[in-house]
Amino acid sequence: MASAAEQLAANMNMGSFAKATELHKRLLFTLGALIVYRIGTYVPIPGINSEAFLQFFQNPDGQRGILDMFNMFSGGAVERMAVFALNVMPYISASIIVTLMGAVYPPWEKLKKEGGESGRKQLNQYTRYLTVVLALFQSAGIGIGLNAQSGLIAEPGLFFIVSTITTLTGGTMFLMWLGEQITARGVGNGISLIIFAGIVAVLPGTIARLFGLASTGQMSAIVLLFIAAMAISVVVFIVFMERAQRRLLIQYPKRQEGNRMAGGERSFLPLKVNTAGVIPPIFASSLLMLPTTVVQMTANADLPAWLSWVPLAAGQMQHGQPLFTVLYGVLIVFFCFFYTSITFNPEDTAENLRKYGGFLPGIRPGKRTAEYLDYVLTRLTTIGAAYITAVCLLPEILVANMGQGLYFGGTSVLIVVSVTMDTVAQIQSQLLAHQYEGLIKKAKLRGRGRTGGSSGKGITAPARR
Structure with missing residues (x-):
């Protein structure tokens, strides 16, 4: 015999969905947050020549390595060098590092096992701090690397490097905050949904490329x-x-x-x-x-003979x-x-x-x-x-x-x-x-109806003093 929960789950339909107003608000908040994220993937960092960088990134003669994976997860923000180019990858890396340290570092292991809710919050705070450190390190590498490339930057120099570090780190911290807001006020895990939105955004281009190969006879x-x-x-x-x-x-x-x-x-x-x-x-x-x-x-660097x-x-x-x-x-x-x-x-x-x-x-x-x-x-x-x-x-x-x-x-x-x-x-x-x-x-309303009676001679509640 099915349990009460299984019977309720079997009775769920569009009518029950239409009555769930709280769920509607959560879904709309999640959708709005993901739209904000997608808009940010099209806003380039200050001082970058977007068209020149796109041509440099899509150069068929070079292999981009790990940047291809980052570009896929960020929904194309890397090839546009947008403010959300780092996406939430620093946060993912920080979460994995904290999880590993929680298993091998005794103080954090004790905090994880015996700390309860306060211990979990403390580890989350450590994750945020580590996210800032990783984002600063990665954005500094990007800023220095872009500054060394000719034709990509309008005004190369220290100011561009500092502004790139600030912009990319701030974008990652905003996405981390946005993901936490989706988790608390929306539906689903916010960080996972941000990565999900980035991957889904590039799927239409992949499908169009397949049809293009088929239409030209290459497939x-x-x-x-x-x-x-x-x-x-x-x-x-x-x-x-x-x-x-x-x-x-x-x-x-x-x-x-x-x-x-x-x-x-x-x-x-x-x-x-x-x-x-x-x-x-x-x-x-x-x-x-x-x-x-x-x-x-x-x-373009001259490697020693033993590194050939x-x-x-x-x-x-x-x-x-x-x-x-x-x-x-x-x-x-x-x-x-x-x-x-x-x-x-x-x-x-x-x-x-x-x-x-x-x-x-x-x-x-x-x-x-x-x-x-x-x-x-x-x-x-x-x-x-x-x-x-x-x-x-x-x-x-x-x-x-x-x-x-x-x-x-x-x-x-x-x-x-x-x-x-x-x-x-x-x-x-x-x-x-x-x-x-x-x-x-419904049970409360039925209980009140039985208490009040239907014949006018119902039981009256005692007066409160």
């Missing part, structure tokens, strides 16, 4: 249909794997409370197949693109190259296991179950439970790593066989699908909460 219609069918299949596969989980049965013993028996409940411990999320491909692609970026920045192999090796670190594909897959698998081991600790989970009296049927509490959780998690992570590797390497195989013009990142597809699923789940929870509120109001 056959059969290949185009194959790519469309494969893209739909990949999205369906991602949705299936992101929802997949292993539910471990947790049993709580019965206990005597007065004259009755209490307890004996059952619950489930859900373990996702993809516990690491999209962090492994982001880490892997960032590490692999870094050498290409360094080589591109030092292309660096440009040749960097040429193999491009999308579609065999060396890049192999290293990309290896790094994804490594970061899947590494990040999962940091975010989920079987020993802590087993200890918490023991404290609250829960146990896995047939397994002793304590060390044996931790070993069993580690065993199950290792098997799930193996499946999850294989799934993420397959999704991310599929575009690399297409690039190797069909050319660079067809490249689309598996990381971007993972982010788009995951953020969409999370946002839809939050909208459903908002609708479910609205239905619960409606039921509570």
Whole structure:
């Protein structure tokens, strides 16, 4: 028999959505915030020649390395050198660093485990401080690099470098604040939605480029249909794997409370197949693109003879190259296991179950439970790593066989699908909460009607003194 929550979820329709006025306000706020973000991606930094920089960025003779990934995540803000060119990538990097430090640095580990809400706020504050440091460092590198290029800057000099640092850092801090406002007053995770909006913004251009290749005869219609069918299949596969989980049965013993028996409940411990999320491909692609970026920045420099192999090796670190594909897959698998081991600790989970009296049927509490959780998690992570590797390497195989013009990142597809699923789940929870509120109001009105009576001889409440 379905529970009350499942019955309410089954009854959700457009009528219930139309009555959820609070949800309407949240959706409108989220949409307005994303529009503000998109407008900022078209506002160039002061002193930059936008047309000259776009030609420099789109130079087909050079490889842009990690800038391609940043440009994709920022919705094209990097190629326009807009005020939001850094996007929220410094915040993402700071969050990952704080998460890693929370697992290996004892004071932060204690703050994370025992600090509660105040500890979480303190770690968030550390993340903001680190975001400012990373944004300053990255914007300084961009300002100095642009200042050294002739023809891109109207008036090169110290003033341009300082204004670039201030503008780009301020843009990142504004987006961080905007993301927090979306999370608090809108729908979904604000930072994830900002990245989602940037990736979705470049999808129409990618689709138009595919149709352009088909119209000029560079790609056959059969290949185009194959790519469309494969893209739909990949999205369906991602949705299936992101929802997949292993539910471990947790049993709580019965206990005597007065004259009755209490307890004996059952619950489930859900373990996702993809516990690491999209962090492994982001880490892997960032590490692999870094050498290409360094080589591109030092292309005009005279390297020593013993470093003559660096440009040749960097040429193999491009999308579609065999060396890049192999290293990309290896790094994804490594970061899947590494990040999962940091975010989920079987020993802590087993200890918490023991404290609250829960146990896995047939397994002793304590060390044996931790070993069993580690065993199950290792098997799930193996499946999850294989799934993420397959999704991310599929575009690399297409690039190797069909050319660079067809490249689309598996990381971007993972982010788009995951953020969409999370946002839809939050909208459903908002609708479910609205239905619960409606039921509570109806119950109160019925209670008042029964108290007041319908025959005129109802019970009157005693007068308050």
